[in-house]
Amino acid sequence: MNSKLFAGAASALALTLALGACGDSGGDGASAPAANQGRGNITFATGKDLSGTIQKLAARWNAAHPKEQVRIIELPEDGDQTRQQLVQNAQIKSDAYDVIRLDAVWTAEFAARRWVLPLDETKLDPGTFVPAALETGKYRGKLYAAPWLTGTGILYYRKDLLDAAGVKGPPTTWAQLQDACAKVKETSEGKGVDCYAGQYDKYEGLTVNYSESVQSAGGQVFDADGKPQVTTAQAKAGLQFLVDGFKNGTIPSKGVTLKEEESRRAFQDGQLVFHRNWAYVYALASAKDGTSKVNGKFDVAPLPGKDGPGSGTLGGNNLSVSAFSKHQATARDFVQYIVSLDVQREYGKEQSFPLSRSALYDDPAMIKQYPYLPVMKKSLEAAKGRPVAIRYSEVSSAVQDHVTAAITGKKTVDQAAADLQTALSGLAD
Template sequence: MREVARGRRRSPRRVAALLGVTAMGATTLAACGTDDGLTINVYYAPEDNFQAVVDDCTEQADGRYEIVYNKLPRGADGQREQMVRRLAAGDTAMDVLGLDVTWVPEFAEAGWIEEWTGGHKATASRDVLPGPLETATWDGKLYAAPKNTNVRLLWYDERITPEPPRTWDEMIAMSRELRERGEPHEILFTGAQYEGLVVAYNSLTESAGGRILSPDGEDVVVDGGAVRALEILREVSGSGLTDPSLTNQQEDEVRMAFQQGRGAFQLNWPYVHASYAAEKPDELEHFKWAPYPGVAEPGTGRSTLGGYNLAVSATSQHKPEAFEAALCLRSAEHQKFSALNDGVPPTIASVYDDPTPLDPSRPADPEDNPTMVDKYPMKDTIRDELTDAAVRPATPAYQTLSIVMAEVLSPPSGIEPAETAQQLRDQLAEALSSKGVIP
């Protein structure tokens, strides 16, 4: 590994120089550190340009330690499995952990991650949007620093629907009318039996003003809003208004179906804009977005949050340095860098308003030196959604509950709202009390 020269500290504007850096391959084992032998191991999901951020934070450490990026599996289940096994075994080589937003309660309750207090807590919380900050909190305490977030938007082609629907009822009515005219009409969303279907159901439930669990995560609710969400899922998927391959569709299948002209609407994450720009640049001007649709009335839509938080392992032997490294990795400058290069929405509010290009020392250029407006034209809609986004049910047992919900909800066309709601109540209650067997 390269030595980090002492006495040098990279200024914020030099982060832009990372654009030209070819990132070193991430290791899967603890690697060499500084001359003093101090290494901070970060375990985080694959992110194309994250190694450049890691290198910049190592340089900012000024020789006191080296940060090593240990790349986790691409799938969320594989990421969680690897970390849980190592943490349960008391692995002391783990310092900073990249946690999916649903894992904080589980890891905190198990005693695997440290609470953020004092100055670290103040810095990790400063200017963070409310929804992302809530995902890093458990039992009234902060256990992680929000790194990046995500919300689903409603995407549409203005040539097919010049004005987007504001509610699910409007969208269903527009879909039926388009079908009668022989035009692309499908409402595309993640309907496969996995977490994406749970996200779709939770977003609908929250948009209908409902709840799946109580706020403290201890009791199953599945109230009237949750039943209304089941009714919508059944109506959309059981009446020819969505893709015939719905039960096989995850995020990228939804994206591709829309780009191939099979849909009028898709509910998906912001990354689809960059994909559309790369694959259909001549039609990008017609690819538009709108807030997640409401249920009862316009303006009540609530998309479920995604994203990652950075936590410090309770078994780390270098906790002061681990907290410092985590704060650097998710600083405003690095969140902006990751947003512009990897398409992950920031958690820090001020980043959305930053008018400067990636490298402030050079003129802005949409391709070579972009601003947030260039790469994130939907940034204001994203930020608005983040101020009142839906959070997945907060409970240490979320992983089990998610598997149960995906199984009960699949296929969406087979939902019988009243019966399915009772199934959810019964099976989720069993899962919460550890009586149920994971399907």
Template sequence: MTDPHRGGPARSGRIRLAAGAVALALLAPMAACGSGEDGGIPTINLYYSPEQNLQKVVDDCNAQAGGRYEIKYRVLPRAADEQRVQLVRRLAAEDSGMDVLGLDVTWTQEFASAGWLLEWTGERRAEAERGTLAGPLETAQYEDKLYAAPKNTNVQLLWYRTDLVSQPPRTWDEMINFALGLKGRGQPYRVITMGAQYEGLVVLYNTLVASAGGQILNSEGTKAVFDDGAVRALEVLRDFANAGITTSSFSNTIEDQARLDFQSGAGAFQLNWPFVYPAMQEADPELAKKVKWARFPGVDPNTPSKVTIGGVNLAVSRFSRHPEESFEAATCLRNPEHQKFSAINDGVPPTIESVYAEPEMAEAYPMRDTILAELKDAATRPLSPAYQNISTVLSATLSPPSKIQPERTADRMREAAQDALESKGVLP
């Protein structure tokens, strides 16, 4: 299963999940190891999703700690939903074996509102904020306080065939017209992206809403809005789904299926995360030579798109026996040097802007300028402790996109999202 919260699976010859990590994931529920209570050096348990080369970062931070503590990497399950369930259950039980937590950007507010996270204050906060892009930083805040430090982020791009299209479309209307023209000439024409009933569809809709200047919730995150921009986004999504340019499986497609469909040669355009670039180079080098990238298409030709970010934030559990060491460990794990290492070796885009200018980034991220431009003008998903409930009702109401009735669908989503906000549930 892909992980839409974090931006899909990063894959290449060097970006693969190690078999050992899979085995560790199965053991993760039993890994509530002691945190140095026996009088030895403190153990700092890092609960984080599978990332092939993260252990090397952990080893480096342990070396820098000089024996004052030791970080242990406890690998969470692959699927985001399973990660969240495990973390929620153990935090609700006030498990003192939880120290540093790798949280999806949509969970930080939920966990902070439950009282499970320690606030980043003073110099800790200053260090976490220093040079960090505004969009990722916003996902780490709750009620104007910082509860996590952004470790990595992600945005989707428009991928297009240069042998079919000389210039990338700037808007969804242009993209649809380009695709219809190719179809009329009997050439590959499909626009391939994610339309299944899951978080990926919510991400697509959220990007369209932000690009249309709309709102799903008010700025305080307390009221469901679904204004004119949100209705316009529904119109765009409906028109796209019914234009005759998607795959027949559009309403069931998730990230990796979209990648495979495009690699098969059926598409002229793909809207997906950057993991498709190294994957395509490995799977079909000849096709890869014909593929370029551009900013995600906008709704209005005079307004650049605002693309929804993914990523992971590092938080410190309120129940940790060693909070000081945990903050220090989290700061080390996401410092500029380690963000660059993880970007190059594990394909996770940095949250610290200066890292993009590092010379080593050029080969691993030839699309880095486009990624950075989107990140500096990005959209976040609705920032609310009730986001998981909101996402569930949105994905159900949006699916299938071909059946959307913009005004009526907006009314339904507004009512359902308000109910989700008022329930304020935090348990799985």
């Protein structure tokens, strides 16, 4: 998924994050009001409603709740600006926003500072959510944000080029990916086509891609206790894959300048055999209006890994109730409405973002409209969230600094891993 449309990642549509540094439970949110049962008109602070679908869903709510109307407030498209606006609003304890849309990695900060309220998980039918998506809404065991949009990186591949090279099926390991590229390059159709690219510019997307490489080698950036683990053999193997990719040409040298859109255009223009990106690329690459040179020539698969299928990094947007809302009961009901299965299905018909209810990934009508859903479901089962950290922006910046140094040859893998371990140890909660 596009990190811009996620107001964060790679920030996913990303997809662009700048979480501040602050203590766990003190600071600006320490005197936040307790939950109330107030009812009345509310506001929903969200991203740009590009399809107009959110307005339609709000209109349906308003028709059924004449005394509890919802008004949509569209926040900036840029993730940093969106977060800044939400933070400033919370710091002055404003009741301007009742329901707020948070990037999945903002949960810890907003919950720790008491800017959003815990939600009653039982009223949301938690067992019907994609498990990994549900976890992104939690902080210290409590649910503070209801999962809405989710998604993870998937592998786009040129099926026509693999067929021409006699390669049967997409790769499940990095070695198979490299072998397939070598075979494609031997064909006339594969001349001048680069092998593989994700997002390696120095921004949130690099954090996402590095995390995926570490996870896909059997490692983890942080363990369950929040301690960094980037100097393990598995974590260093993930970084080595990226470093070697640039050295041996698996990843083209221009990869250090690629974000979601630049890499998407490279694949869509026929310049790549394999491409890691979010689900939004599927519709664009399938365009029949002449904007895509790979329409009908590609397919998707889960990301490959070191010794088998890899693990993607989870992206997503969740919905929270502001601690400063005067109509929190209405706000909670509206959150339940928006993330309900039927409303998510309606939303899904109008746009291609993967949603948080598991049943949508097995819905025949949805699969017909979005053929990538079975692959996305399988990928989500193996996906992992980014670090749960109040000081997330500093964590991400540290990753970007040291990984960039490694892939550009300024540091060895061992040195970059050691330096990153030291940096992250000082940021762990």
